[in-house]
Amino acid sequence: MLNRLVIVGGGTAGWMTASYFKAAFGDRIDITLVESGNVGAVGVGEATFSDIRHFFEFLGLKEKDWMPACNATYKLAVRFENWREKGHSFYHPFEQMRSVNGFPLTDWWLREGPTDRFDRDCFVMPSIIDAGLSPRNLDGTLIDQPFVEGADEMQGLTMSEHQGKTQFPYAYQFEAALLAKYLTKYSVERGVTHITDDVQKVNLDERGWISGVTTAEHGDITGDLFVDCTGFRALLMNKALEVPFVSYADTLPNDSAVALQVPQDMKARGILPCTTATAQDAGWIWTIPLMGRIGTGYVYAKDYLSPEEAERTLREFVGPAAADAEANHIRMRIGRSENSWVNNCVAIGLSSGFVEPLESTGIFFIHHAIEQLAKNFPDDSWNPVQRKLYNDSIAHVMDGVREFLVLHYVAAKRDDTQYWRDAKTRRIPDGLAERIETWKTQLPDTETVFPYYHGLPPYSYMCILLGMGGIELKPSPALALSDPGLAQREFAAIRDKTRRLTETLPKAYDYFAAQH
Ligand SMILES: Cc1cc2nc3c(=O)[nH]c(=O)nc-3n(C[C@H](O)[C@H](O)[C@H](O)COP(=O)(O)OP(=O)(O)OC[C@H]3O[C@@H](n4cnc5c(N)ncnc54)[C@H](O)[C@@H]3O)c2cc1C
Numbered sequence: 001m002l003n004r005l006v007i008v009g010g011g012t013a014g015w016m017t018a019s020y021f022k023a024a025f026g027d028r029i030d031i032t033l034v035e036s037g038n039v040g041a042v043g044v045g046e047a048t049f050s051d052i053r054h055f056f057e058f059l060g061l062k063e064k065d066w067m068p069a070c071n072a073t074y075k076l077a078v079r080f081e082n083w084r085e086k087g088h089s090f091y092h093p094f095e096q097m098r099s100v101n102g103f104p105l106t107d108w109w110l111r112e113g114p115t116d117r118f119d120r121d122c123f124v125m126p127s128i129i130d131a132g133l134s135p136r137n138l139d140g141t142l143i144d145q146p147f148v149e150g151a152d153e154m155q156g157l158t159m160s161e162h163q164g165k166t167q168f169p170y171a172y173q174f175e176a177a178l179l180a181k182y183l184t185k186y187s188v189e190r191g192v193t194h195i196t197d198d199v200q201k202v203n204l205d206e207r208g209w210i211s212g213v214t215t216a217e218h219g220d221i222t223g224d225l226f227v228d229c230t231g232f233r234a235l236l237m238n239k240a241l242e243v244p245f246v247s248y249a250d251t252l253p254n255d256s257a258v259a260l261q262v263p264q265d266m267k268a269r270g271i272l273p274c275t276t277a278t279a280q281d282a283g284w285i286w287t288i289p290l291m292g293r294i295g296t297g298y299v300y301a302k303d304y305l306s307p308e309e310a311e312r313t314l315r316e317f318v319g320p321a322a323a324d325a326e327a328n329h330i331r332m333r334i335g336r337s338e339n340s341w342v343n344n345c346v347a348i349g350l351s352s353g354f355v356e357p358l359e360s361t362g363i364f365f366i367h368h369a370i371e372q373l374a375k376n377f378p379d380d381s382w383n384p385v386q387r388k389l390y391n392d393s394i395a396h397v398m399d400g401v402r403e404f405l406v407l408h409y410v411a412a413k414r415d416d417t418q419y420w421r422d423a424k425t426r427r428i429p430d431g432l433a434e435r436i437e438t439w440k441t442q443l444p445d446t447e448t449v450f451p452y453y454h455g456l457p458p459y460s461y462m463c464i465l466l467g468m469g470g471i472e473l474k475p476s477p478a479l480a481l482s483d484p485g486l487a488q489r490e491f492a493a494i495r496d497k498t499r500r501l502t503e504t505l506p507k508a509y510d511y512f513a514a515q516h
């Protein structure tokens with residue numbers, strides 16, 4: 001029976017994989033995880049999708065179990081600042097799009113929105129975020145969104161089976177290194193063998209399949225299925241098996257980042273419960289509030305900015321609090337492995353692929369890959385159809401997310417530096433130009449976005465198009481003949497609900513302080 005899993009790498013990807021498969025298969029699977037004591041993990045993946053709650057639920061973990069251990073906070077949206085022009089901001093929130101008479105509320109908004117802020121008019125979340133509030137009351141109850149907690153749990157195991165049915169109102173922000181530590185304990189307690197050692201050599205048999213890995217001090221480790229979680233090094237997949245890497249550099253030029261961890265008195269500062277992406281001359285800066293510190297970093301293209309200039313800009317942006325923080329400079333490999341499962345080796349995490357962290361998709365890719373591997377877990381027959389299903393699904397998710405990210409740059413109105421001007425003329429992925437033409441006439445829907453599951457619903461595309469401001473959009477002609485009364489009532493209902501919630505919800509900081 002095929003049941004010996006060897007995971008190389010102990011970053012977020014390695015430990016999420018180990019803990020998930022222990023939760024899935026218990027003692028029927030034998031898992032060894034080997035991680036280097038010398039090569040560190042990237043450790044800056046801090047913001048997630050809302051779907052990650054399914055991962056924690058699968059492990060049987062509640063928020064109160066893991067959140068305090070990881071200094072975690074809630075993320076209600078991505079806040080984009082200065083992408084349209086300096087001083088402008090908008091939110092991409094975790095909130096389902098309402099529709100009126102079969103048209104999305106944003107379409108009605110294009111026709112006669114109450115204000116010039118589509119996000120505050122069409123969603124409740126933006127005002128809650130501006131007020132620094134928690135989506136849960138101090139007693140733990142969730143705000144009454146068109147989402148019933150627990151109700152979507154029976155719909156299926158994988159994220160793709162949940163999409164479009166409901167929208168959970170928040171995701172998380174946490175210290176990735178602390179999550180890896182938490183999951184190490186979880187995994188080891190459930191029987192995962194943990195080896196700290198350097199893998200020096202990957203051994204292939206005569207067919208080119210991996211027979212084992214040779215470590216510096218623990219000899220050879222053998223197994224049936226090998227999971228490459230070695231980060232950008234991709235030691236098994238790219239180095240040993242020489243699987244080609246498909247670069248996205250021609251469409252997404254940001255290839256570098258510099259990160260700082262800045263200790264802060266969050267009680268005094270307050271928590272804006274979202275991830276902020278602030279556009280800069282040659283990229284953008286993320287700001288992620290955690291309990292006890294903020295995580296921040298400048299993502300940029302080396303062709304336009306030197307690492308020294310990026311660090312200087314980032315330190316100026318953060319201010320005096322950054323003075324003692326050590327800068328972590330990172331080169332990012334943007335793109336994906338041509339295939340992520342080859343022979344008996346599966347790459348998960350940065351070794352499989354990565355796009356810049358603009359929509360916090362790194363951990364989502366890992367979660368998705370794990371779910372797909374569980375669904376297509378092989379037996380001794382190594383049915384190639386399973387590998388194909390898996391590889392197609394990984395490629396679709398990554399290519400779809402790439403397209404969504406490219407849209408951010410094409411749609412951003414800003415054109416004040418060469419970096420932003422070039423963003424309008426750079427090559428874009430096949431199919432996107434045609435889709436953008438369609439969206440100029442009709443806002444994105446399931447029929448007109450990237451045609452495979454990639455984690456992002458059509459309303460996410462609407463938010464980016466409406467917020468970035470560089471592409472002219474028109475309301476559907478049919479709305480000119482339709483009675484706007486219902487839409488106006490919906491806008492008024494959103495205003496009422498926003499008022500009620502902002503008067504009753506606790507501050508985000510107070511909610512987490514009570515949990516800790
Ligand atoms: C700048 C930046 C910002 C990011 N922000 C986000 C975000 O906000 N949200 C999000 O979801 N994702 C984000 N990500 C992605 C996220 O960081 C990664 O997806 C996540 O950390 C997974 O990394 P990993 O485990 O694949 O690799 P790594 O963290 O690099 O881990 C690699 C592991 O392999 C081990 N290893 C390497 N070589 C050997 C060897 N020879 N022998 C033994 N072990 C070895 C290392 O010791 C380490 O344990 C970001 C990434 C970057 C670069």
Ligand SMILES: N[C@@H](Cc1c[nH]c2cc(Cl)ccc12)C(=O)O
Binds near residue numbers: 092093095168359
């Ligand atoms: N399935 C994802 C998609 C998603 C829906 N809304 C948002 C908002 C943001 Cl900021 C990122 C991602 C998403 C999820 O529910 O997380």
